[in-house]
Amino acid sequence: MTPAASGALALAAQVRAGERSAASVLEESLAAIRGRDPELHCFNALADAHARERADEVDRLVASGTDPGPLAGVPVALKDNICTRSAPTTCSSRILAGWTPPYDATVVSRLAAAGAVVVGKTNLDEFAMGSSTENSATGPTRNPWDTGRVPGGSSGGSAAAVAAGMVPVALGSDTGGSIRQPAALCGVVGVKPTYGVVSRYGLVAFASSLDQIGPLATTVAEAAAVLEAIAGHDDRDSTSLEQAAPRCSEVLDDGARGLRVGVVADFLADASPDCTGAVRAAADVLAGHGASVEEVALPELLHGLSAYYLIAPAEASSNLARYDGVRYGLRVDAPDVETMNGRTRAAGFGPEVKRRVMLGTYVLSAGYYDAYYAQAQRVRTLVARAFARAYAGVDVLLAPTTPSVAFPLGSKTSDPLEMYLADLFTIPSNLAGHPAMSVPFALGEGGMPVGVQVLAPALGERAMFRAAAVVESGADPRARGPVPARGAR
Amino acid sequence: MSGGARAGEDAAIEGVAGYEVVVGLEVHCELSTATKLFCGCANAFGAPPNTQVCPVCLGLPGSLPVLNRRAVELAMRIGSALHCEIRPSTFHRKNYFYPDMPKDYQISQYDEPVNADGYLELPGGARVGIERAHIEEDTGKTTHVGGGGRIHDADHSLVDYNRAGVPLVEIVSRPDIRGAEQARSYVSELRAVLVATGASDGRMEEGSLRVDANVSVRREGSEGLGTRCEVKNLNSLRSLGRAIDFEAERQVAVLRSGGRVVQETRHWDEDEGRTSSMRSKEEANDYRYFAEPDLVPLVPDEELLERATRAMPVLPAARRVRLSALVGDDTAADQVTTVVDLGLDDLVVAAAALGADASLALRRAANEAAQRPEQARRIDAGVFARLLSLESAGTLSATQSKAVLAEVLESGGDPEEIARRLGFEALPAAELEAVLDEVVASHPAEWERYVGGDDKVAQLLTGLVMRATRGRANGKAVAAALASRRA
Amino acid sequence: MSGQLSTEEVAHIARLARLEITEEESATYAGQLSAILEHVDAVRRLDTAGVPPTSHAFELRNVLRADEPRPCLERDEVLAGAPRAEDGRFLVPRILGEEP
Known part of the structure; x- marks a missing residue:
């Protein structure tokens, strides 16, 4: 049995009780990675030496009668845009190839404090820009359900690693859906917390006002446990909220009685029948558990995509300016610094990153700021207002996570716009700063998993997890990872 | 470059008669905090290169800024001393590439500065309007190697980021300053205010205070402003004055020869005693300002204002x-x-x-x-x-x-x-009288003139007494003794 | 403003963004960026009169840190990733442009 199949919580319980060693759990995880990663390419780098030290430390603590924490000995994979001293952090970009940060992200310290063991860094779309993990300088990750299909993105490596049973849990980052969309496409749970609940310190920025770190796991309960470990105020992040980590594990058995659920009607028309059907079935499950369910009309949310593709590239164009060949990462030599900057960036960034940097530069430039960027920020306000209108009457919203199941590799790489549409249903929560999560629910086209998205207002994590646990209880168990190796179909 | 501008370069010697010189100054002041603006690295001058840096001020991927409370208080203190309105403010990113800037953007304040609309009163009573005084971060330091240390002739450059992220307040005056002398007076008065408030050590030679001058000229009596040039690299009050004089004369010469002043940034060369155009191959700057997503707004609540104005000295x-x-x-x-x-x-x-x-x-x-x-x-x-x-x-x-x-x-x-x-006990009266006797005896002609009513000679006689007593005599006592003898 | 970018505009943007691009790339990007801008053009047509812009998800204010020193990095760590360094400093080729 792989570590993921045992489940993070069961593993931690066994390690804490001294029934299993963290070292043996780690070795199982590393063996699973060695077995499947050559085919799937979930990992950019392993931190195995450091992980073994950490696992031994956990075992020593247990032996000495000290509790290593709620995630004792749990192997965790980190998206390769989260800074670690123990392994390079490359963002799957040539421009950062081989760069090892001299510091750990706050979430890394928090995971360590909870007893978890970081095993390695997972593949992503370069700088988290993409929805398929094909925009990676280290090559694409494949979907463990069907290696001819994408795992989604940009946290595709993390989602696939959990789905393939290499690790029970992983962290990703979500700027426009980059945790939830791959979670849905890989049949795992993915959570984007409220903006400011998890520290961004050490997360390599894509679009700072939208980025948020969150967990991927096989179950809602495991995702809750990881979120509790990494969340909470951090004085190194000015946008970190004062609130303590939301205690979501407590509400998982609360059921749905009295819960008011809204189904986002506007999204149903734009999704494939399997995705729409899953949302309707999940709504029925909630209603069956005593929730009230109604359809809500939120047409403004559909404008979120356009606003997002102005705001995110604008911020990215500034965040990615620092990769200039001066202080770290790639340098392409040239006789003067300006040419060196230009050649380094030309050689170091892939086409999608360049496209977004140029788009963002354009919309911020003189004469276009008001027409594009400022207007997009007003639309962002409209999206938040639409949500506020909905949440006046319901506790959570239900929507498809994605317009379709995982698509074949290479099928959308030639048309950037087509790829952008994959985030249509996930983007609004990022614009509003709200929490949202994807729960695997059913099998759809080609036997691929379909996720259902639960959305909640700011700091509404407890209601969200409560609803998600009920949805999970009514889900098709076959739709959930880990999946055995099957290869391409 | 137009023919007119060329003429101005060579012939800035004819003076500015008939023209008024209009100056606005931008003064960058390093704040006397213990740590940098957005991180806990020491804000100190003179450490070995790249030893006062951390992920934040190095702009490493993933790092985030957190605003220094003391820097905010000092900035508000400056605003208060300059009679500014202290307002709710926000931070923006000013985007441009330069190797001394770790993130390739500078965190600054743009359309909502912390201090606005104040003034500085100069000795003599003139008031210079202060448009704004806003918070921003400093850049690192670049040393040019080879080519005599000049930027364009250099073989390569070396960058030290110890200064990167040091808190600055940029104080922007209105174009109320008339000429070099008043500009110097403004800077020395501003410096005195900054030192008095404890906001800065005011050391121009260490770069704690850096001045850029916007210089334009206009026909005497005209109302509108002429085209201005921004003059940089003014490292002392002396260069500020010389540079403004030179630049004003250059602009007047351009206008007199029928040319037009081109709006541009110009570099002051202290050795050559002239300004020269800094225009590079780069296109016009487009800084693409936008709200800094990593920082939240600053609102001057009672606590901040109280701390900012506490123990404010008399200015x-x-x-x-x-x-x-x-x-x-x-x-x-x-x-x-x-x-x-x-x-x-x-x-x-x-x-x-x-x-x-x-x-x-x-x-x-x-x-x-x-x-x-x-x-x-x-x-x-x-x-x-x-x-x-x-x-x-x-x-x-x-x-x-x-x-x-x-x-x-x-x-x-x-x-x-x-x-x-020192033997400065008062000269006994008898001794003074004895010395007087000697002086009268040895200078009979002068004494006659004095007795005859020529007061001008009194000074000479007093001086002679002083010399004879080696300064021990008191001037007033000598005058009294002389007067009583004449009477 | 039609949302159609010329290759000259693309070249200008690439210079602002410090990306060296070929003429061929310039043409490709002109087409792709124009398509994206055309798609997002709907945003520009929305009536947002009186709607304030949102730059931050939440309205936090006055997040401040005490003026207390924290340890700096060791210089070895600082320069570890440097493509080139000399005398404890980062080495860059000749700088053509002046600091703004």
Whole structure:
């Protein structure tokens, strides 16, 4: 049995009780990675030496009668845009190839404090820009359900690693859906917390006002446990909220009685029948558990995509300016610094990153700021207002996570716009700063998993997890990872 | 470059007669905080390169800024001292590529600065409007290697990021300054205010205070502003004045030759004594400002305002008013300015309160004490007052008093004791009369003229007595003795 | 403003963004960026009169840190990732442009 199949919580319980060693759990995880990663390419780098030290430390603590924490000995994979001293952090970009940060992200310290063991860094779309993990300088990750299909993105490596049973849990980052969309496409749970609940310190920025770190796991309960470990105020992040980590594990058995659920009607028309059907079935499950369910009309949310593709590239164009060949990462030599900057960036960034940097530069430039960027920020306000209108009457919203199941590799790489549409249903929560999560629910086209998205207002994590646990209880168990190796179909 | 501009480059020698020189100044002031603006690295000058840096001020991927409370308080303190409105403010990113800037954007304040609409009152009473005084981060330092250290001739450059992220307040004046002299007066007054508030050490030579000048000229009597040029690399008050004079003359020469002034940034070369165009191959700057997503707005609540204005010292303009009123002499304005600039006004005021002659105290402070301001700020007001009283009473001559003051400044001590040690006890009347006898005997012609009513010769006679007594005689006593002999 | 970018505009943007691009790339990007801008053009047509812009998800204010020193990095760590360094500093080739 792989570590993921045992489940993070069961593993931690066994390690804490001294029934299993963290070292043996780690070795199982590393063996699973060695077995499947050559085919799937979930990992950019392993931190195995450091992980073994950490696992031994956990075992020593247990032996000495000290509790290593709620995630004792749990192997965790980190998206390769989260800074670690123990392994390079490359963002799957040539421009950062081989760069090892001299510091750990706050979430890394928090995971360590909870007893978890970081095993390695997972593949992503370069700088988290993409929805398929094909925009990676280290090559694409494949979907463990069907290696001819994408795992989604940009946290595709993390989602696939959990789905393939290499690790029970992983962290990703979500700027426009980059945790939830791959979670849905890989049949795992993915959570984007409220903006400011998890520290961004050490997360390599894509679009700072939208980025948020969150967990991927096989179950809602495991995702809750990881979120509790990494969340909470951090004085190194000015946008970190004062609130303590939301205690979501407590509400998982609360059921749905009295819960008011809204189904986002506007999204149903734009999704494939399997995705729409899953949302309707999940709504029925909630209603069956005593929730009230109604359809809500939120047409403004559909404008979120356009606003997002102005705001995110604008911020990215500034965040990615620092990769200039001066202080770290790639340098392409040239006789003067300006040419060196230009050649380094030309050689170091892939086409999608360049496209977004140029788009963002354009919309911020003189004469276009008001027409594009400022207007997009007003639309962002409209999206938040639409949500506020909905949440006046319901506790959570239900929507498809994605317009379709995982698509074949290479099928959308030639048309950037087509790829952008994959985030249509996930983007609004990022614009509003709200929490949202994807729960695997059913099998759809080609036997691929379909996720259902639960959305909640700011700091509404407890209601969200409560609803998600009920949805999970009514889900098709076959739709959930880990999946055995099957290869391409 | 237009022909007119070329003419101006070569012929900036004809003066600016018929034109008015209009100057606005941008002063960057490094704040005296313990740590940098957005991280806990030390804000200190002179450490070995790249030893005062961390992920934040190095702009490493994933790092985030957190605003320094003390920097905010000092910025508000500057705003308060400059009579600005202290307002809710936000931070923006100013995007441009330069190797000394770790993130390739600078975190600054843009359309919502913390301080706006104030003024600085100069000695003499003129007020220069302050458009804004906003918070921003400093850049690193670049050293150009090869080619004589000049940027474009250099073989390569080396970058030290110790200064990157040091808190700055940029103080932007309105174009209210007329000419080089007033510009220098503005900067030295601003410097005094910044030092007095504790916001900065004001050291221009260490780069704590950096000045850029926007210079334009217009026909005397005209209302509108001419096209301005921004002059950079002004490292001292002297270069500020010279650069403005040169630039104004250059612009006037351009206009006189029928050319047009081109709006541009110009570099002051201290050795050559001229400004030259800094236009590079880069296109016009487009900084693509947008709200810094990693920082939240700053709102001056009561706590911040209270801390910003707490223990605010009396500022130079008010101190000059106080001192002038005490002395009651309009002709002493320069001495008042000097004494306030050197921080010796408290000494003068305190000595006067202890009974010393205020005018004499001002004179001795502005002339003698000003030679050694460090020591003068440390001397006890009672000692200073006693010394001045000895002089007023005629116990010490002016020469003797100055000598005693020099000794007090040098090594401290009691004025009477020092006077005794230096042999400055008042000349006994009998001895003075004896010396007078000698002088009258040896200069009969002069004495005749004096007796005949020629007062001009009194000075000569007094001088002769002084020389004979080696300065021990008191001027007033000599004058009295001479007068009584003539009577 | 039609949302159609010329290759000259693309070249200008690339210079602002410090990306060296070929003429061929310039043409490709002109087409792709124009398509994206055309798609997002709907945003520009929305009536947002009186709607304030949102730059931050939440309205936090006055997040401040005490002026207390924290340890800096060791210089070895600082320069570890440097493509080139000399005398404890980062080495860059000749700088053509002046600092703004």
